[in-house]
Amino acid sequence: MTNQHDWHLSLTRPVTPRTPEGCEECLRLGSDWVHLRLCLTCGHVGCCDSSPHKHARAHAGTTGHPIVASHEPGEEWRWCFVHEALV
Template structure:
């Protein structure tokens, strides 16, 4: 399968970050994060798998929103949690 063949790409929507200042759950808990990811279905901003909460992955599992993009300055890549692959 190529990156463009991922069937989950159909769930990508035009989104704006729900919490542009950082991970939604970490901000609510008062905790920190390592890197940020934004859901490309709804705009949820969550922390990466290197962060304690892994909130981007938790969000994807709870909502069936599979694809995120990096929410780090200068990064422009997408990840599918279902296929565990770049898309």
């Protein structure tokens, strides 16, 4: 793992999903999503890149929070938007 990966991982912490029932922005807009992603820096729940609005990626881009985890039942993986890689 590179130093950059280590730095990005250092931004993760135990979080509580802010909107466990769905994508924060899609819920506000009344929009649909495909899959959900949980920001491991602040607990934002956003929709995946297969969703129309890609709110998880947008959140990472505007906040600098690089790593999300799947917020889907039975899935346990993390993704770094900066490196476009599983971590």
